[in-house]
Amino acid sequence: MSNDVLIRADGLSVHFPLRGFMFGERPVVRACEGINIEIEKGSFFGLVGESGSGKTTLGRAMLKAAPISKGEVIYSDDEVTYNLATLEGAELKDYRKRSQLIFQDPYAALSPRMTVRDIIAEPLEVMGLTSNRDETDARVREIAAMCRLNLEHLRRFPHAFSGGQRQRISIARALVSGPRFIVADESVAALDVSIQADVLNLLNKIQADSGITFLFISHDLSVIAHTCDFVAVMYLGQIVESAPTRKLFSETSHPYTRALLSAIPSLDPDVRGHAQRLEGEIPSPINPPPGCRFNTRCPHAQERCRSEVPEWREMSSKHHVACHFAEELA
């Protein structure tokens, strides 16, 4: 594993067994299947896909917050190397300090009964990162300033804050333990556009200042395009294409990525109705279609797509795609 990679998934699968009937096989939700990704140190890695594509599950598996059924996830910074599939005990606790999660809904993620100071300080106390109250307060103030919260804010309760401010509190809480790796799961989806821009700028600044590696999960390709330097596109539990952001947009290879791109409503009223419409909806992950999982909705699907699983292959440097006909369609 190269030194630049912070966390790597190798053939990662996450399966959730459902309660079945008395006889026969128990149905299994294949939320993630055979995922290969590498997230480089200090990068802003975007993960995009529709609801039900498994992007949240993948994010959680990278934090060891979802069961890893197959494959492995290797985390390696300059101090430690962990294999998440078998991580437990003291090492798992240590990994919790190194990795954090920012949630989607800033209204649900903050306890209404705790002051902002207590919310931000909680991880420090739980993880035993500071030895006394003064030290905790100093750290909380430092992080709060970084997230543009002032001292006055720290004494208040979350209900007094707007959506954007609450999201900044969530970010402060995630940052306080000094993590190396942060998963931001739809962190701007619930915000208005002007506040969304503000939070995105803040995340980018934190990343630039501190070198924290981000896995940024979103359903919005235009948000991803603006913030991330690397993008992976997910469909029904699999990554179908991944590339550096500019390459993904200039050399789009997978039909699903192309459909996603053209489905974004254009801001120009004069270019109406060119959207390459994708028929139907995402199939169930309990019973995914055989062959290429996208074949039921793909406008270019052929016989081979229905029987043979496309190989995950490198088109050009760092640009991977899983499609039989990527070259022909490009």
Added chain:
Amino acid sequence: MTSPLISVKDLTLRFRTDEGLVTAVNNVSFDIAPGEVLGLVGESGSGKSVTAKALMMLNADNSVYDPASRITLRVDDQEIDVLSLRRPREQMIIRGGAISMIFQEPMASFAPAISIGDQMVEQLLIHSDMTVARAREISIEMLDRVGIPEPAQRFKQYAFEFSGGMRQRAMIAMALSTKPKLLIADEPTTALDVTIQAQVIELMKDLVEEFHMSILFITHDLGVIAQTADRVAVMYLGNLVETGTVRQVINTPAHPYTRGLLNSLPKLDDLEAPLTPVPGDIPSPLDRPSGCVFHTRCQEFIGDVCKTQIPDYSKDSANHEVSCHLATQGEQS
């Protein structure tokens, strides 16, 4: 020029709360012509939904309409004063008769324990004197029209058996089956994935042409507006700050707030462009700024006049309307 389908004039709406009267909509006027799609844009809390609900008198009991407010609906050469309709029987004309509404959250808008079909039939029976068999026929036809496969089977199913996109389609089918003149669509695509959103937008465009109805399309997504609306109205803190055709508002925005919204949007054709948020937060409606409501966040603030005087609406020759001192001052000099 044909007379508008619905005219809203000086609509001011306050809510009685424990903290006093809260102004949700302030002095809003706009028209919607027959067959026109008007997009209503604004951040959360700007009063878009409250304005739309006022057209159907759907706001909660603690709402107080200012006596000067007028909403006039023209149906079959008749003028109806919407705000004077008090009894439910009279209100039927604006609730599902001439006006229908589709909501953001399609799961929450269907009754979970009644089949989709029964809900569609029920409202048809309320609004006309057709037979149950005929109502069923029309409902199944509508489900088919909005692209639901096997409509006769789907008709018997419940909301939880539909996916998000299907539910929104069923919602549209239900809203259109009474053939309303005006459809109010309150963030109809916000909860949907982009690929499904594209399908629903296309469907709505087709239906506008087919049924020749007007749409009041509420959204916070300027991209969706650019793709659907003929005219756009921008709201901020209960005030209408700018109105114009979709090209005027998106290509040459006249109000600093509209410009701010456009600058904070990530654009796909220019990845390097910085995202510039509108600074600050939307003020509390309990504590509305004096003068121009936007002056606390405005980056083109031109001095005391913004703080003290409420800007007038000024119109250019192409009917592009804006409420900003910058525009009026430009005219004088």
